[in-house]
Amino acid sequence: MTLPRISAGRHAATAALAAAVWLASATPVLAQAPADAADAAVHSFSANLALASDYRYRGLSQSSGRPAIQGGFDYSHASGFYLGNWNSSISWLGDSHPxxxxxxxMDFYGGYRHAFGDSGWSxxxxxxxxxYPGSYPDRYTSPDTTELYAGIGYGPVTLKYSYAPTNLFGLADSRHSWYADLSANVPLGFWGLTLNAHVGYQKVQVAEASYADWKLGLTKDLGHGFALALAYLDTNADRAVYTSAKGRYLGRATVWGSLSKTF
Incomplete structure (x- = not known):
């Protein structure tokens, strides 16, 4: 996530790990088949890889407008509890200081999901x-950030609130910042297309740093776990605040695309 880096709904190893887990669970062991089937119903593992034209987070470029490689894995339990990791190449930190x-x-998360029967609510x-592992000069504000989140969904629509008890992405004195996200992912019923719409607002506890972002796009299911996404993204982020040390405005409007694979 790039905030004023000026003072600013996932890699091959994780996919390999997830593939190994999948292969191990898929190996037929006839004597243990009933137990394995019951275990599979309780525990679920998945992995994902993607190549994106730009890593955009909350509307802001994390890779200075260049392609990003992304990947991660997820574990979920039938009770609703889940854990996961997601990773992406970035450049904004290196651009912020020589x-x-x-x-x-690297993102690490855990939580609990619950669906209320067939009501559509969740x-x-x-x-x-x-x-953000790496090397930093003395007195450089750590970009590591913790957020607590809560969301409610009805059908294809989700409203989510995220709150940061820490400084937000390396911005000093930005504790208690928050982000509100309203998203909809609506299957269109033809050609394997899903309509993706989003609007969000990032409140930053620093003058002139708050902004809104929005997105409208389509995702195409290509089968066999592959998906192609295309979207228009934009923000009203203050250009004076969200321009990198190399002179690139990170909140500029763009047409964005990605090719992803889930395992």
Missing amino acids: DVSAPIE TDVGVLQYY
Whole structure:
């Protein structure tokens, strides 16, 4: 996530791990088949890989308008509890200071989801830790960020609120910032297309740093776990605040695309 880096709904190893887990669970062991089937109903593992034209988070570019490689894995329990990790290549930290080397974002999260029968209503609560391994100069504000989140959904529509008890993505004195996200992912019923719409508002506890972002796009199911996404993204982020040290405005409107694979 890029906030004023000026003072600013997932890699191959995780996919390999998830594939190994999948292969191990798929190996037929006839004597244990009933137990394995019951276990599979309780525990679920998945992995994902993606190539995106730009890593955009809350409307802001994390990779300076360049392609990003992303991937992660997820575990979920039949009770509703889940854990996961998601990773992406980034460049905003290196762009912010010549002595910073931090090319990867690693996200770790866990929470609980619950669906209220066939009513269409659901809830999701959890915690998300953004971690940026690398080397930083002395007195550089850590970009590592913790957020608590809670969401409620009805059918294809979700409203989510995220709150940061820590500084927000390396911005000093930004504790208690929050983000509100209203999203809809509506299957269109033809050609395997899903309509994706989103509007969000990032409140930052620093003058002139708050902004809104929005998105409208389509996702095409290509089969066999592949999906192609195309969207228009934009923000009203203050250009004076969200321009990188290299002179690139990170909130500019763009047409964005990605190719992803789930396992």
